[in-house]
Amino acid sequence: MSAGALEPPLVEARAVTKTFGRNEVLKGIDLAVRRGEVLCLLGPSGSGKSTFLRCINHLEKISGGELEVAGELVGYRRSGDSLHELREKEVAAKRAEIGMVFQRFNLFPHMTALENVMEAPVRVRGTKRAQAREEAVALLQRVGLADKADHHPSQLSGGQQQRVAIARALAMKPRLMLFDEPTSALDPELVGEVLDVMKGLARDGMTMVVVTHEIGFAREVADTVAFMDGGVIVEYGPPAQVLGDPREARTRAFLSKVL
Ligand code: ADP
Numbered sequence: 001m002s003a004g005a006l007e008p009p010l011v012e013a014r015a016v017t018k019t020f021g022r023n024e025v026l027k028g029i030d031l032a033v034r035r036g037e038v039l040c041l042l043g044p045s046g047s048g049k050s051t052f053l054r055c056i057n058h059l060e061k062i063s064g065g066e067l068e069v070a071g072e073l074v075g076y077r078r079s080g081d082s083l084h085e086l087r088e089k090e091v092a093a094k095r096a097e098i099g100m101v102f103q104r105f106n107l108f109p110h111m112t113a114l115e116n117v118m119e120a121p122v123r124v125r126g127t128k129r130a131q132a133r134e135e136a137v138a139l140l141q142r143v144g145l146a147d148k149a150d151h152h153p154s155q156l157s158g159g160q161q162q163r164v165a166i167a168r169a170l171a172m173k174p175r176l177m178l179f180d181e182p183t184s185a186l187d188p189e190l191v192g193e194v195l196d197v198m199k200g201l202a203r204d205g206m207t208m209v210v211v212t213h214e215i216g217f218a219r220e221v222a223d224t225v226a227f228m229d230g231g232v233i234v235e236y237g238p239p240a241q242v243l244g245d246p247r248e249a250r251t252r253a254f255l256s257k258v259l
């Protein structure tokens with residue numbers, strides 16, 4: 001049982017829809033992620049996985065349904081009986097509570113690994129540089145890159161850059177980490193080192209939503225696996241069931257392609 005089993009979920013989606021123009025990309029997503037849990041989101045390209053992550057992180061607005069993070073409706077503030085849309089500044093503050101790691105590492109090329117990790121705490125939170133540096137050193141150690149602190153991104157492999165990106169996200173002490181295909185852009189021999197860092201985070205109790213095609217990772221680390229196709233969750237459950245004994249033909253067809 002996870003640490004948060006008796007609390008309301010950290011992420012809860014109820015009938016969430018998202019439409020771009022006339023294209024309904026999310027068609028009623030229901031799911032819950034409890035504190036300390038790892039949810040792996042699988043599914044073919046175009047099924048709406050990134051859009052869903054972007055909704056959790058205030059990068060897209062949902063079109064219908066309800067989406068809550070830490071008991072608060074995403075994008076809104078409650079005052080008394082009424083809901084108010086968050087202002088831009090408030091959205092930025094909310095977004096800072098969630099770490100996101102993308103397929104592309106998006107590090108600042110002119111900064112060292114250490115400076116990349118220090119940047120947001122100093123700029124967004126006003127953390128003193130000495131303290132931010134100390135924390136960044138510890139985070140680089142945690143992702144196995146203590147010896148690369150003074151390297152620029154161009155001097156690092158893709159796997160190392162992605163580990164710096166994870167450290168950078170952790171520097172904001174997020175309550176939730178979102179990963180959008182974090183290993184898809186990596187050479188195969190570099191995938192393992194990034195997955196190992198993610199496994200360590202999961203072991204330490206981080207709540208994570210991970211979009212990935214790494215079935216082995218999902219099998220080992222996920223508490224729940226959701227298989228998404230065409231904007232709906234086709235199958236949802238523990239990895240042993242969804243991956244080991246899928247009920248739905250669409251899940252089986254997908255797994256036979258990625259395994
Ligand atoms: P996945 O991550 O599963 O590959 P996405 O969430 O990226 O899927 O995309 C789902 C669908 O939403 C696709 O058809 C894509 O073209 C569409 N889509 C995503 N973002 C936008 C956008 N900003 N404007 C219009 N359509 C979009």
Ligand code: MG
Nearest residue numbers: 049050051180
């Ligand atoms: Mg995507």
